[in-house]
Structures are given as C-alpha cells and as structure tokens.
Amino acid sequence: MARRRTVDEHAARIAALVGPTLARRESEQVPLAAALGRVASEPVVTSGPLPPFRNAQMDGYAARADDVRRAPVVLPVDGVVPAAASEGTVLQPGHLLKVMTGAPVPDGADCIVPVEQTAEEDGGVRVLRTVERGAFVRDAGSDALPGTVVVPAHTRLAPRHLAAAAAAGVAEVAVRRRPRVAVLATGAEVVPPGAPLALGQIHDVNGVALSSLAVEAGAEAVLVDLTPDDPAAFEQALQRAVAVADLVVTAGGVSKGDFEVVRQVLEPLGADVTEIAMQPGGPQGTASVRGVPVVCLPGNPVSAAVSFTVFLRPLLRAAVGLPPVLPQSMPLAAALHSPKGKRQWLRGVVKDGTVHPVGGPGSHLIVAMAGADALIDVPEEVDFVATGDTVSVLPL
Ligand SMILES: Nc1nc2c(c(=O)[nH]1)N[C@H]1C(S)=C(S)[C@@H](COP(=O)(O)OP(=O)(O)OC[C@H]3O[C@@H](n4cnc5c(N)ncnc54)[C@H](O)[C@@H]3O)O[C@H]1N2
Ligand code: MOO
Numbered sequence: 001m002a003r004r005r006t007v008d009e010h011a012a013r014i015a016a017l018v019g020p021t022l023a024r025r026e027s028e029q030v031p032l033a034a035a036l037g038r039v040a041s042e043p044v045v046t047s048g049p050l051p052p053f054r055n056a057q058m059d060g061y062a063a064r065a066d067d068v069r070r071a072p073v074v075l076p077v078d079g080v081v082p083a084a085a086s087e088g089t090v091l092q093p094g095h096l097l098k099v100m101t102g103a104p105v106p107d108g109a110d111c112i113v114p115v116e117q118t119a120e121e122d123g124g125v126r127v128l129r130t131v132e133r134g135a136f137v138r139d140a141g142s143d144a145l146p147g148t149v150v151v152p153a154h155t156r157l158a159p160r161h162l163a164a165a166a167a168a169g170v171a172e173v174a175v176r177r178r179p180r181v182a183v184l185a186t187g188a189e190v191v192p193p194g195a196p197l198a199l200g201q202i203h204d205v206n207g208v209a210l211s212s213l214a215v216e217a218g219a220e221a222v223l224v225d226l227t228p229d230d231p232a233a234f235e236q237a238l239q240r241a242v243a244v245a246d247l248v249v250t251a252g253g254v255s256k257g258d259f260e261v262v263r264q265v266l267e268p269l270g271a272d273v274t275e276i277a278m279q280p281g282g283p284q285g286t287a288s289v290r291g292v293p294v295v296c297l298p299g300n301p302v303s304a305a306v307s308f309t310v311f312l313r314p315l316l317r318a319a320v321g322l323p324p325v326l327p328q329s330m331p332l333a334a335a336l337h338s339p340k341g342k343r344q345w346l347r348g349v350v351k352d353g354t355v356h357p358v359g360g361p362g363s364h365l366i367v368a369m370a371g372a373d374a375l376i377d378v379p380e381e382v383d384f385v386a387t388g389d390t391v392s393v394l395p396l
Helices: 007-023 159-167 206-216 231-244 261-269 301-320 366-370
Strands: 027-031 060-063 073-075 077-081 096-099 111-114 118-121 124-127 149-151 172-176 180-186 220-227 247-251 272-275 283-289 292-297 328-331 343-351 354-357 374-378 390-395
Touching: 007 247, 007 283, 007 292, 007 301, 060 124, 096 124, 149 159, 180 206, 180 231, 206 220, 206 247, 206 301, 220 231, 231 247, 231 261, 231 292, 247 301, 261 272, 261 283, 261 292, 292 301, 301 343, 301 366, 301 374, 328 354, 343 390, 354 374
Parallel strands: 077 096, 180 220, 180 247, 247 292
Antiparallel strands: 027 172, 060 096, 060 111, 073 124, 118 124, 272 283, 283 292, 328 390, 343 354, 343 374, 374 390
C-alpha cells in the first residue's frame, strides 16, 4: 500500500487550496449592533473632540475657584443647568449655578462643587469646602481630540471598541467580510433532528456541528444542506453551494462503500480523495468546483468535527483575524493505547493542569465528545502513553 499522507501534509494541501480564497480582504459596512466580534478593516476616527463639550463630572454647583477659596462661604444661586442644556449659560462672578452631571459647564465657571459639599441656606448655598480650579470639570477633547483613531484597523471588535465608536458618533463600521461557508451533509440514512427515526436512520449531526464550528471560527454559514446518497441530488446541492460560498465543506460519502456520493460526483471533477494517517478522520478529500474550494470530510460525526478542528479552524480563524488556538503540553492523567501509524486525536478533559481521556476512540461517540474540551494529539509512531507522560493537547 502506498504511504498514507500525514496530517501535516494534508493540512498543507488544504491550506494551499483554501488559502487564496480566504486571503481576499473584502470589507463590508455593518451597524455597530451587529459588529461584535468582527474585525475592523479600517480605523474608526472621531471627527470631533470627545467629550464634545466641557461638562460637569458631578451633580453640584458650577463656581469660580476664586469665589469659594474663602469656604465656608454662602453664595447666591442663579438657576439650574440640566444635562442637555441647549443654551450656553454664563456664571456671574460671586454666584453659583446648579449643574447636573453631564451638563455643559457655564462660561465663567472653572470648577464644580459636589452637592455633598454644600448646604442650602436662606439667600443661597453654603459651600463648605474649598475646591480647586478644574475640579470635576471634564474638558472637551480630554478623552480624544478631533482626528484621533478611536479603534485601529484590524481590531477584533469587543464591547469596549464598539463603545468608543459609538462615542465618536459612528453608526456603522467597516469590517472584514466573513468567509462564506456551505455545509453539505450526506447520507440516505440521515434525517433532520426532530424527525422520527425509522430503523436504520440517524439524526443529522454534521449539518449543525460543522456549520456552528464554521461560525465559531469566524465564518458565516450561508447554506446547510442534507442530501441522500443520490448523485443527482448531491450535484444539485453542490452547485447551489458553490454559487453562494467561498468554501464548501462536505461530510460523508468519501470512504469505500457502494454509495459514496461525494466520491462519485467529485472524483470525475478531479477531486483528490484519499485515506490519511489520522484517526478519527481517515478518509479525506479536496476538490475545486467552479473555482470554489471543496473540502470533503468523513461522515462519522466525531471524524468530521475533529477534521474541521484540525484542518479548517486554523485557516478560518487566521483569515478573520482571530488568534490561533494553540496546543498546550500537559501530563496525561490516565495511560492510553493508540494504533501505530495513525495520528490519533483522542477526546479529553483538562482538569487541574492534566488531561483526562474521555470516551473511547470510536468516531461515533458524539456524546462523549460533548463532554470533552480538548483533543489529545498522539503522534503516529506512538502506541502507548503512560500516566504522567507529557502530551500535546489542542483545546476544542
Ligand atoms: N471498508 C472500509 N470502510 C470504512 C473505512 C475504510 O477505510 N474502509 N473507513 C471508515 C472510516 S474511518 C470512516 S470515518 C467512515 C467514513 O465514511 P464516509 O465519509 O463515507 O461516511 P458515511 O459512510 O456516509 O458515514 C459514516 C458514518 O457516519 C454516519 N453519518 C454520516 N453522516 C452523518 C450525519 N450527517 N450525521 C450523523 N451521522 C452521520 C453514518 O450513518 C455512518 O455511521 O467510513 C468507515 N468505513
Ligand atoms: O478515521 Mo474514521 O475518520 O474515524 O473513524
């Protein structure tokens, strides 16, 4: 038998196939409310100063520091300036104006006396303590001057960045367009979740699993389809997918059975379908249909999810500016065996700095995978790892 392709070799092949598409840096405008987690493609710049005007930091009295230097002192109050005061007000020397937090500071005032440091009296307000010039006054531009970049390009937009953009009065931001991913699940026996099962049928796991993995990796799931093992139906779904997607991911139909619909349709189009030295995730394929990369994953749900995580997650995350999910080294909590010649990705749970294998190696063990938070990476040449040995662990 010819030497099987390694995981790294297959990863390089997928990167070469998908890379050019993902390298396109198209951008789109989105409203701030839809921009969380997206990556800014242009800087957000404030045209005006922030804050836009000099305003009060405390509920209290606008004053002149010189007038309250002799505190305690009683001064007359000429009125109240609410927040959103539209007309400029002027403070007369020796007087006070009541102000609310956020209200414009009247011309002539140079400090705010917090209300707690005053007492109402006949004929005015007693200022109990001296207040420094500038106290509790927020100057225009004290946060950002006009022209300041409030969010740099390439920033992954967190709530604090959206807050800064909103403060700058920006309603929409330019963000990198997400890669559009289509998922084609296959299998005559596969029916949508919610449908009753006849003997031999199984609920579709790969549709939701792969599309949500894609979304989690920063992509947009533009189409999720499920076709029986009928080449004509799969061909139609494939054509719909390549019309709307930057990347098509198929699941199932790539191994050695009689009804391998993905092979049947894609091999005549030049697909490369092979068995790689990996478990789960042995049968794998790649193709290009009308210029759109197609990555064919095995149908077993654990195999499909692990394959996506190993091959496509790094590429999608990098394309949208998300940080890579890096492997970590840690001791193994319980010894394990692994078939030689295949790189194993066993499911595990990280606890107290060690990784505990969960479930067995079977690629139908979906519930066991739900309880895992990491993949234990066992190299091809290793067939046994002892308790306490260091292993490489890829977070899920
Ligand atoms: N003679 C051989 N048989 C198999 C080999 C092999 O080398 N020689 N490889 C095995 C391995 S490893 C895997 S993985 C599977 C991959 O097969 P396919 O990619 O062709 O997938 P299917 O046969 O369509 O399905 C496999 C398995 O997964 C279930 N499945 C499929 N799609 C879904 C879905 N959307 N949701 C839930 N479950 C799904 C399906 O019912 C099968 O049980 O081939 C082995 N066989
Ligand atoms: O290698 Mo297949 O992808 O699990 O069970």
